[in-house]
Amino acid sequence: MSLYSGFIYFFGILSIFLGIMVITRKNAIHSAVYLIFCILSIAGLFFLLQAEFIAGIQIIVYAGGIMVIYVFTILLIKLEVVKGLKRRWEIKLITAIVFSALSGEILYLLLRKREALLPEEYGIAKGTVQAVGSYLLRDYLIPFEVVSLLLLVAMIGAIMLSRKKV
Amino acid sequence: MELFLLFIIVGLLTLGMLFIGAILGPKKISKVKLEPFECGSPLLQKEIGPFSIKYYMVALLFLIFDIEVAFLFPWALVFKRIKLTAFIVILAYFLVLIVGFIYAWKKGAFEWEE
Amino acid sequence: MSYLIDLKSISSELILSLFAVLILVISPFIREEKRKFITYFSIIGLVGSFIALFIQPMKESLFWKTLTVDRFSLYFKALFLIATFLVVLISRKFFEHERYHKAEYYFFLLLTTVGLMFMVSSVDLISLYVSFELMAISCYVLAGFLKRDLRSNEAGMKYFVLGVFSSGVLLFGFSFLFGLTGETGFNKIFQNLSNKGTDFFLIIAMLTIAGALFFKIAAVPFHMWTPDVYEGAPTPVTAYLSVAPKAACFAIFIRLFLEVLPMLKNEWQTLIAWVSLFTMTYGNIAALTQRSVKRMFAYSSIAHAGYILIGLAAGGEFGIWGMLYYLLIYTFMNIGAFSIFIFMAKKEHFGEEFPDFSGLAQRAPYFSAIIVLILLSLTGIPPTGGFIAKVYIFSAAIKQKLYWLAIAGVLNSVISLYYYFRLGMAMYFKEPPKDIEVKYSPSFFLLLAITIIGLAILLLGIFPHPFASMAKISAFQFLN
Numbered sequence: 001m002s003l004y005s006g007f008i009y010f011f012g013i014l015s016i017f018l019g020i021m022v023i024t025r026k027n028a029i030h031s032a033v034y035l036i037f038c039i040l041s042i043a044g045l046f047f048l049l050q051a052e053f054i055a056g057i058q059i060i061v062y063a064g065g066i067m068v069i070y071v072f073t074i075l076l077i078k079l080e081v082v083k084g085l086k087r088r089w090e091i092k093l094i095t096a097i098v099f100s101a102l103s104g105e106i107l108y109l110l111l112r113k114r115e116a117l118l119p120e121e122y123g124i125a126k127g128t129v130q131a132v133g134s135y136l137l138r139d140y141l142i143p144f145e146v147v148s149l150l151l152l153v154a155m156i157g158a159i160m161l162s163r164k165k166v
Numbered sequence: 167m168e169l170f171l172l173f174i175i176v177g178l179l180t181l182g183m184l185f186i187g188a189i190l191g192p193k194k195i196s197k198v199k200l201e202p203f204e205c206g207s208p209l210l211q212k213e214i215g216p217f218s219i220k221y222y223m224v225a226l227l228f229l230i231f232d233i234e235v236a237f238l239f240p241w242a243l244v245f246k247r248i249k250l251t252a253f254i255v256i257l258a259y260f261l262v263l264i265v266g267f268i269y270a271w272k273k274g275a276f277e278w279e280e
Numbered sequence: 281m282s283y284l285i286d287l288k289s290i291s292s293e294l295i296l297s298l299f300a301v302l303i304l305v306i307s308p309f310i311r312e313e314k315r316k317f318i319t320y321f322s323i324i325g326l327v328g329s330f331i332a333l334f335i336q337p338m339k340e341s342l343f344w345k346t347l348t349v350d351r352f353s354l355y356f357k358a359l360f361l362i363a364t365f366l367v368v369l370i371s372r373k374f375f376e377h378e379r380y381h382k383a384e385y386y387f388f389l390l391l392t393t394v395g396l397m398f399m400v401s402s403v404d405l406i407s408l409y410v411s412f413e414l415m416a417i418s419c420y421v422l423a424g425f426l427k428r429d430l431r432s433n434e435a436g437m438k439y440f441v442l443g444v445f446s447s448g449v450l451l452f453g454f455s456f457l458f459g460l461t462g463e464t465g466f467n468k469i470f471q472n473l474s475n476k477g478t479d480f481f482l483i484i485a486m487l488t489i490a491g492a493l494f495f496k497i498a499a500v501p502f503h504m505w506t507p508d509v510y511e512g513a514p515t516p517v518t519a520y521l522s523v524a525p526k527a528a529c530f531a532i533f534i535r536l537f538l539e540v541l542p543m544l545k546n547e548w549q550t551l552i553a554w555v556s557l558f559t560m561t562y563g564n565i566a567a568l569t570q571r572s573v574k575r576m577f578a579y580s581s582i583a584h585a586g587y588i589l590i591g592l593a594a595g596g597e598f599g600i601w602g603m604l605y606y607l608l609i610y611t612f613m614n615i616g617a618f619s620i621f622i623f624m625a626k627k628e629h630f631g632e633e634f635p636d637f638s639g640l641a642q643r644a645p646y647f648s649a650i651i652v653l654i655l656l657s658l659t660g661i662p663p664t665g666g667f668i669a670k671v672y673i674f675s676a677a678i679k680q681k682l683y684w685l686a687i688a689g690v691l692n693s694v695i696s697l698y699y700y701f702r703l704g705m706a707m708y709f710k711e712p713p714k715d716i717e718v719k720y721s722p723s724f725f726l727l728l729a730i731t732i733i734g735l736a737i738l739l740l741g742i743f744p745h746p747f748a749s750m751a752k753i754s755a756f757q758f759l760n
Contacts (some may be wrong), residue, residue: 075538150417156388
């Protein structure tokens with residue numbers, strides 16, 4: 001076992017552990033804090049897979065931005081209301097189906113071992129920030145510009161719908 | 167390789183110090199110590215109360231600008247190679263978003279609604 | 281710098297997004313009374329964009345093979361622009377009556393159209409997904425646009441939560457396609473897949489993509505959101521949602537399934553044939569028992585999605601361009617069907633129940649005649665365009681020996697006759713109630729819109745040939 005795969009196992013197990021902590025905590029704020037660390041350890045995995053840009057995005061956008069929204073949402077609702085709710089069996093069923101489908105897929109891929117799983121074995125490291133940049137500004141130029149319209153729509157929509165008086 | 171070793175040694179050292187501190191340190195628990203710390207002043211409220219929706223708006227705007235800025239990193243790294251193209255592309259990108267910024271400003275989205 | 285020349289080929293999208301952004305910039309600076317100006321402004325943008333469609337050069341691949349401008353995409357773009365134009369015409373009266381006439385509405389409407397136009401042009405997974413999201417997010421905002429109205433809030437919330445889930449499923453399917461081939465361009469994916477042969481994961485990819493698109497076109501089993509959202513959303517938005525995004529998703533169906541996944545033809549044909557059967561049957565049977573006319577039309581639009589899917593299931597010579605023709609006539613008749621409520625102003629909101637329409641023919645003969653024309657076309661009775669479209673679709677099914685599907689389609693049309701004519705009966709043969717709450721209140725734009733719709737329905741029914749050959753030329757690349 002090389003040091004590289006050792007780190008991959010370390011971050012993988014850490015993120016699974018933190019993920020379990022997220023869904024088992026009683027206090028929602030504790031869950032949120034565990035989720036931040038979970039996202040950070042997933043960012044570590046992305047770093048090891050040489051997807052630096054996605055790793056950076058994980059830290060900047062997910063751990064930085066989206067978690068702020070999560071925490072605000074938790075603070076926004078009255079937690080006493082949530083505590084009284086029972087978990088319904090339909091939700092459990094859906095969770096079970098999604099979970100088994102995803103884990104079955106991963107197991108199938110692992111057992112098949114036909115295709116390469118790591119970017120190195122693909123031949124090229126595609127995820128460095130520079131590579132992403134040249135993709136964004138050349139091959140995917142139009143989607144990139146459409147993204148700016150998308151962000152504009154999201155911003156105006158948020159302002160329109162959440163302000164009392166517009 | 168040396169870097170990884172450094173990380174491992176430092177990590178083990180930190181964990182060891184924490185462990186030793188937990189075992190050897192004296193523990194004196196009092197009511198004041200267990201309360202949440204609020205800059206030393208007495209607590210205003212016990213639990214987390216309901217929260218104004220206005221914060222949410224700020225968070226949403228923050229998130230959107232955050233994503234916008236995140237796209238600047240890859241742009242900056244390829245700018246040297248494809249100067250004019252990169253400049254035109256990012257100009258169009260930011261023109262669209264500046265429009266959103268002007269709108270938000272004019273509509274008072276950055277002001278605190280009373 | 282070759283991409284600067286490519287910009288010419290997407291000039292209609294550029295014009296439209298420019299107008300949308302301009303509307304947004306000037307909106308904070310104009311006063312409440314001057315809002316009417318924005319309507320004209322967006323109409324100018326739409327007309328300019330429509331003209332640009334005919335001027336801009338066609339090109340096989342643009343911007344490093346992310347977009348294409350072919351006849352197929354141009355046909356759909358023209359269709360979206362017509363739909364948006366009609367929706368703009370019927371919007372002003374509605375929002376002025378609700379006292380919520382905002383410039384931002386036109387911004388979202390135009391940008392949704394831009395998203396749809398990019399969608400039908402995309403030949404790349406990433407540009408397809410990004411433009412799909414642009415369309416979807418603007419639609420969520422539009423559905424919940426009347427933020428003081430609880431029904432609209434509910435519609436926006438429901439559409440948002442379920443729609444985001446379906447976008448996620450679509451992305452999941454795309455990730456399978458990417459994972460199997462390592463490519464994002466449709467052409468390259470197709471080449472890569474046809475060398476490999478079918479794969480278990482390819483079928484999963486097909487199923488997830490189809491599921492997400494079924495959600496957007498409101499096909500059974502992913503139709504649950506439709507009646508609530510269509511009922512709660514502002515009426516012009518409902519008219520738009522039931523037409524334009526649906527048409528775009530049908531276009532994506534055609535492009536993805538015929539260009540990228542033809543190797544799974546047997547699988548997806550069976551899937552779509554069954555979905556189409558359930559969709560039209562469910563839509564028609566559920567429409568029978570509705571109290572609200574708006575809800576009835578929501579179910580009827582589910583049924584129409586089922587009819588159009590027959591064309592995809594059958595394929596062949598008639599199927600694909602039959603779909604294109606059907607979508608054209610469907611655009612007119614469905615916008616017409618939803619626009620009738622805006623004529624029926626109440627003190628608060630609008631008349632949407634059956635009793636509101638009773639005895640309408642005495643008060644508004646012209647308007648009632650056009651409603652009857654729309655209803656005839658929705659049922660598929662000559663001399664309307666709906667009849668011709670159904671003939672094309674059903675004959676496509678018969679040609680492909682899908683007799684059961686064609687028979688089911690005809691039977692369903694017979695069922696639909698009953699509920700459409702409940703409305704006609706109420707208008708012509710019932711006495712108006714004593715205490716009339718509803719006032720028939722047309723405006724110039726509304727009358728213009730409904731006249732255009734009536735003329736188009738007649739024109740497509742009596743002289744179908746030029747339009748059919750146009751649809752045929754547009755679908756040429758998919759007929760082999």
